[in-house]
Amino acid sequence: MSASVNTFKQALKNGDHLIGCWSSFAEAVTAEIMGTAGFDWLVIDGEHAPNDIRSIRDQLIALAASPTHPVVRIPVGDTALIKMVLDAGAQTILVPIVESAEQARDLVRACHYPPQGVRGVGAMASRATQYGTVQDYIQTADDQICLLLQVENRAGIAALDAIAQVEGVDGVFIGPSDLSTDMGFQGNSAAPEVQAVIADAMKRIVAAGKAPGILGVTDEASQAYKDMGAQFQAVGIDVMLLTQAARALAARWKA
Numbered sequence: 061m062s063a064s065v066n067t068f069k070q071a072l073k074n075g076d077h078l079i080g081c082w083s084s085f086a087e088a089v090t091a092e093i094m095g096t097a098g099f100d101w102l103v104i105d106g107e108h109a110p111n112d113i114r115s116i117r118d119q120l121i122a123l124a125a126s127p128t129h130p131v132v133r134i135p136v137g138d139t140a141l142i143k144m145v146l147d148a149g150a151q152t153i154l155v156p157i158v159e160s161a162e163q164a165r166d167l168v169r170a171c172h173y174p175p176q177g178v179r180g181v182g183a184m185a186s187r188a189t190q191y192g193t194v195q196d197y198i199q200t201a202d203d204q205i206c207l208l209l210q211v212e213n214r215a216g217i218a219a220l221d222a223i224a225q226v227e228g229v230d231g232v233f234i235g236p237s238d239l240s241t242d243m244g245f246q247g248n249s250a251a252p253e254v255q256a257v258i259a260d261a262m263k264r265i266v267a268a269g270k271a272p273g274i275l276g277v278t279d280e281a282s283q284a285y286k287d288m289g290a291q292f293q294a295v296g297i298d299v300m301l302l303t304q305a306a307r308a309l310a311a312r313w314k315a
């Protein structure tokens with residue numbers, strides 16, 4: 061029995077436009093609810109949400125029956141974290157703040173078993189192999205791992221072509237909040253100067269044969285990113301969806 065086919069990775073290679081959402085409550089029940097909404101993918105955010113490996117694992121379990129593909133964002137590009145998240149059963153990993161091709165190559169190695177990589181071997185007792193059910197996991201897992209890197213500052217943008225060309229990198233996500241802040245626009249990703257850099261970055265990612273990704277939290281931003289050619293495109297954050305709806309409801313009835 062082989063590792064499960066990563067249908068998200070296959071869809072990226074097919075050039076499909078995949079709509080996603082951020083899951084930032086760090087709760088399994090919320091992930092399960094978001095898994096019924098119809099998104100193609102959902103980010104379990106280990107960077108800006110209060111997640112740990114147990115909560116990430118619980119959200120992966122909660123999404124197991126959903127067609128929505130879980131993308132686990134780790135807080136930093138770290139070999140040990142990648143090992144733990146993959147052993148927990150994640151197949152797609154999003155790594156923030158990547159600034160060089162060397163860093164990208166190290167992250168690819170962290171996702172693969174030796175001799176090509178450095179991923180520690182221990183999955184036979186973990187959720188990734190359904191606790192030993194998937195007998196050929198070690199021989200087949202590497203091909204089903206999807207590695208998405210975030211370029212989100214001026215250093216990353218300068219190194220973007222080299223990062224995108226690294227074999228084993230499947231997609232590059234542009235982080236508009238961090239990028240705009242690093243550019244001096246303090247989170248204002250709508251600034252024309254930022255939009256121009258994002259548009260150019262999308263073209264460079266596509267030119268390298270990789271999938272471009274991004275997050276927009278307004279319909280205007282998401283339409284602009286779609287027009288720029290975003291392929292794995294997040295269009296909201298669950299926490300913001302709740303706060304916006306709750307505030308609008310309160311205002312409507314308290315008016």
Ligand SMILES: O=C(O)C(=O)C[C@H](O)[C@@H](O)CO
Nearest residue numbers: 108212235236237238239275
């Ligand atoms: O820089 C960005 O924008 C991202 O990487 C996405 C944010 O981290 C996300 O948490 C929304 O704020």
